[in-house]
Amino acid sequence: MAMRQTPLTCSGHTRPVVDLAFSGITPYGYFLISACKDGKPMLRQGDTGDWIGTFLGHKGAVWGATLNKEATKAATAAADFSAKVWDAVTGDEILTLAHKHIVKSVNFTQDSNNLLTGGQDKILRIYDLGKPEAEPQEITGHTSAIKKALWCNDDKQILSAADDKTVRLWDRTSMEVVKSMPFDSSVSSMEYIPDGEVLVITYGKTIGFYNALSLDLIKTVDAPASINSASLHPDKDFLVAAGDDFKLYKFDYNTKEELESYKGHFGPVHCVRFSPDGELYASGSEDGTLRLWQTAVGKTYGLWKCVLPEELVSENSDALYCTTAPEIKA
Numbered sequence: 473m474a475m476r477q478t479p480l481t482c483s484g485h486t487r488p489v490v491d492l493a494f495s496g497i498t499p500y501g502y503f504l505i506s507a508c509k510d511g512k513p514m515l516r517q518g519d520t521g522d523w524i525g526t527f528l529g530h531k532g533a534v535w536g537a538t539l540n541k542e543a544t545k546a547a548t549a550a551a552d553f554s555a556k557v558w559d560a561v562t563g564d565e566i567l568t569l570a571h572k573h574i575v576k577s578v579n580f581t582q583d584s585n586n587l588l589t590g591g592q593d594k595i596l597r598i599y600d601l602g603k604p605e606a607e608p609q610e611i612t613g614h615t616s617a618i619k620k621a622l623w624c625n626d627d628k629q630i631l632s633a634a635d636d637k638t639v640r641l642w643d644r645t646s647m648e649v650v651k652s653m654p655f656d657s658s659v660s661s662m663e664y665i666p667d668g669e670v671l672v673i674t675y676g677k678t679i680g681f682y683n684a685l686s687l688d689l690i691k692t693v694d695a696p697a698s699i700n701s702a703s704l705h706p707d708k709d710f711l712v713a714a715g716d717d718f719k720l721y722k723f724d725y726n727t728k729e730e731l732e733s734y735k736g737h738f739g740p741v742h743c744v745r746f747s748p749d750g751e752l753y754a755s756g757s758e759d760g761t762l763r764l765w766q767t768a769v770g771k772t773y774g775l776w777k778c779v780l781p782e783e784l785v786s787e788n789s790d791a792l793y794c795t796t797a798p799e800i801k802a
Contacts, residue, residue: 475770477769480764480776482763483760487760489506490507491507491535491536494745495748498542507534509533513534514526518747521775545560545584555568557587569587575590577589579621581627595610596610596611596621596632613642615634618632619633629644629685633662637659638654656675657676671684672702679692695715698715701713701743701744706748706749706750718738720736734765737758741758746767750767
């Protein structure tokens, strides 16, 4: 009997979910933050999707959200021309960083002392969170709005993707561009994997994998639909991708073969990410929900419980089915 993927649905947002991010694994498990056009980013327990709290303070759509590794701090990027830094334990706002235009991306350094932002005004900014009153360092060069900006190479370099159809690698010290990579179409998403320095870029129906230090192409995987986001499993054996056709696709990273596709959302999927332990992946959609999907269907993990139904168990049957709580209310 084939086992069915049963995603956990996390409700609570009232508008499209446009970004999500996991923390690292902490003594309290790992955590998930979501950015939504309702202006109210939410924190959840990562393995169950259980709602922990909502960060209240933005006055416009939130386009980007991130957690530091320890899940003690959160940062958000919003349409109210600000980025905010939050205490992720209490939910209190720590800082508001005023910008001149809509902010789309936020990313902490590994030590959580600096925040990188990018957005509609085409400028990358580095804030020293220990000196919030100081002016940020600014890096210019992109000719259109910045979609995503990430630290890489032990925070010595920065990767940025913009609507000018380029991905650029910058040196943090000189603040000069090291390499610029042009694309035929606008880059829809970017994920950086520190282990092995892998950069995952989506554009059109293509998922591209690059060496993050050289920007040399490793491989591309073609998907059946226009892709908005993709994520590589921590063990680098699978990747998941999702986009405009409401589906999530799982591919074998080595053979590029499509292994599975799942429909659960009722609108385009804007973001997808593997959890830090690789046991699940989370997706966020135009339909206002997050969904959590098992990497290995049929495993007891989080809220997924695998039981042996009495009527199916016989000496030569190892059929399993999964029971799960289908919806998590916020």
